[in-house]
Amino acid sequence: xxxxxxxxxxxxxxxxxxxxxxxxxxxxxxxxxxxxxxxxxxxxxxxxxxxxxxxxxxxxxxxxxxxxxxxxxxxxxxxxxxxxxxxxxxxxxxxxxxxxxxxxxxxxxxxxxxxxxxxxxxxxxxxxxxxxxxxxxxxxxxxxxxxxxxxxxxxxxxxxxxxxxxxxxxxxxxxxxxxxxxxxxxxxxxxxxxxxxxxxxxxxxxxxxxxxxxxxxxxxxxxxxxxxxxxxxxxxxxxxxxxxxxxxxxxxxxxxxxxxxxxxxxxxxxxxxxxxxxxxxxxxxxxxxxxxxxxxxxxxxxxxxxxxxxxxxxxxxxxxxxxxxxxxxxxxxxxxxxxxxxxxxxxxxxxxxxxxxxxxxxxxxxxxxxxxxxxxxxxxxxxxxxxxxxxxxxxxxxxxxxxxxxxxxxxxxxxxxxxxxxxxxxxxxxxxxxxxxxx
Ligand code: GAL
Numbered sequence: 001x002x003x004x005x006x007x008x009x010x011x012x013x014x015x016x017x018x019x020x021x022x023x024x025x026x027x028x029x030x031x032x033x034x035x036x037x038x039x040x041x042x043x044x045x046x047x048x049x050x051x052x053x054x055x056x057x058x059x060x061x062x063x064x065x066x067x068x069x070x071x072x073x074x075x076x077x078x079x080x081x082x083x084x085x086x087x088x089x090x091x092x093x094x095x096x097x098x099x100x101x102x103x104x105x106x107x108x109x110x111x112x113x114x115x116x117x118x119x120x121x122x123x124x125x126x127x128x129x130x131x132x133x134x135x136x137x138x139x140x141x142x143x144x145x146x147x148x149x150x151x152x153x154x155x156x157x158x159x160x161x162x163x164x165x166x167x168x169x170x171x172x173x174x175x176x177x178x179x180x181x182x183x184x185x186x187x188x189x190x191x192x193x194x195x196x197x198x199x200x201x202x203x204x205x206x207x208x209x210x211x212x213x214x215x216x217x218x219x220x221x222x223x224x225x226x227x228x229x230x231x232x233x234x235x236x237x238x239x240x241x242x243x244x245x246x247x248x249x250x251x252x253x254x255x256x257x258x259x260x261x262x263x264x265x266x267x268x269x270x271x272x273x274x275x276x277x278x279x280x281x282x283x284x285x286x287x288x289x290x291x292x293x294x295x296x297x298x299x300x301x302x303x304x305x306x307x308x309x310x311x312x313x314x315x316x317x318x319x320x321x322x323x324x325x326x327x328x329x330x331x332x333x334x335x336x337x338x339x340x341x342x343x344x345x346x347x348x349x350x351x352x353x354x355x356x357x358x359x360x361x362x363x364x365x366x367x368x369x370x371x372x373x374x375x376x377x378x379x380x381x382x383x384x385x386x387x388x389x390x391x392x393x394x395x396x397x398x399x400x401x402x403x404x405x406x407x408x409x410x411x412x413x414x415x416x417x418x419x420x421x422x423x424x425x426x427x428x429x430x431x432x433x434x435x436x437x438x439x
Contacts (some may be wrong), residue, residue: 058296
């Protein structure tokens with residue numbers, strides 16, 4: 001098990017307090033076996049492998065903060081940061097799948113709350129429930145029930161939310177927008193008009209668009225626009241197979257994207273989300289519709305919220321919050337299981353979330369992290385999260401199963417080329433028939 005050194009030291013140091021008599025009655029082998037089945041937390045030495053796709057500015061900094069906290073608590077554990085680049089896990093998810101199927105899981109991995117975990121690795125019986133950790137850490141009183149419900153199934157909890165990202169945000173270069181005397185758009189029609197005004201005023205590609213890594217960024221435009229055209233109930237219905245993608249609300253959502261595309265850079269397939277952010281910083285684009293990991297990116301590049309850049313809900317979605325929630329779970333067969341339990345506790349802790357989220361761009365999943373630690377935009381999002389209508393993202397794994405999201409990604413890649421609203425809506429409905437009705 002590789003944890004002997006610490007286990008002995010730690011146990012002996014504790015023995016005088018509580019467990020000495022019990023230790024005296026055990027053989028060393030019994031003692032080691034007992035350590036190996038501990039559910040109470042890290043064994044304190046050995047390794048810990050954490051798997052994620054957080055390589056971008058802001059996100060890697062947030063992760064590093066949590067590693068610091070872990071290392072402070074467990075200085076003898078060596079952390080391996082297994083990161084696979086590619087926004088939204090475009091490559092990481094495939095690498096993870098190979099490892100999970102090959103019986104070689106990391107000790108803990110980043111996964112979106114909900115379907116991305118429940119309909120895949122939980123269903124395949126590859127995860128351990130973390131219900132007992134959830135209860136012993138008292139997270140019921142700290143993490144909203146809505147989030148707990150998303151990470152639960154069959155009476156068990158399967159992962160711990162470390163944050164809440166907002167998927168429906170429009171970021172803008174504030175100085176540039178102000179200099180062109182254009183207001184941040186509120187509605188989809190405002191957006192089209194703002195893009196046209198900016199182009200007339202000399203910015204040829206005012207909309208920064210990334211689609212590298214499978215078009216998940218375009219899928220975000222789609223889901224945000226469906227939320228705008230149809231409202232929260234329609235959005236939830238269409239994402240659960242109860243309403244049709246051929247509905248006029250979906251064709252409206254696609255039509256808006258089609259209207260915006262002529263204002264976007266033509267090299268979207270060559271750039272990922274953080275490079276699209278860079279277009280705003282360089283002043284070659286004004287707008288980027290992206291989750292608030294963009295804010296973590298901007299601030300890590302010393303761009304100041306509400307001075308250099310601003311944010312509004314993506315067009316037409318004021319009062320609604322598209323939840324993108326990152327969590328960590330416990331795969332069966334984790335080689336350093338006890339250390340992974342300690343990691344999950346850091347992820348769910350006040351200290352962990354207070355250090356991670358200001359850098360990551362997200363707001364904490366816990367309700368007791370002081371808002372004063374966050375920038376003005378995050379503070380506004382924290383307030384809106386409490387009053388807005390919450391909906392789960394499909395592009396980021398919570399609302400729909402992975403096979404549906406991946407089909408939609410491909411379809412949106414086609415849409416960038418053919419811009420055929422009717423055909424795309426009908427193909428999306430085929431994906432719904434195949435993957436949502438049976439989910
Ligand atoms: C999302 C994830 C975020 C951020 C983003 C870009 O799927 O939830 O935490 O990493 O991808 O990579």
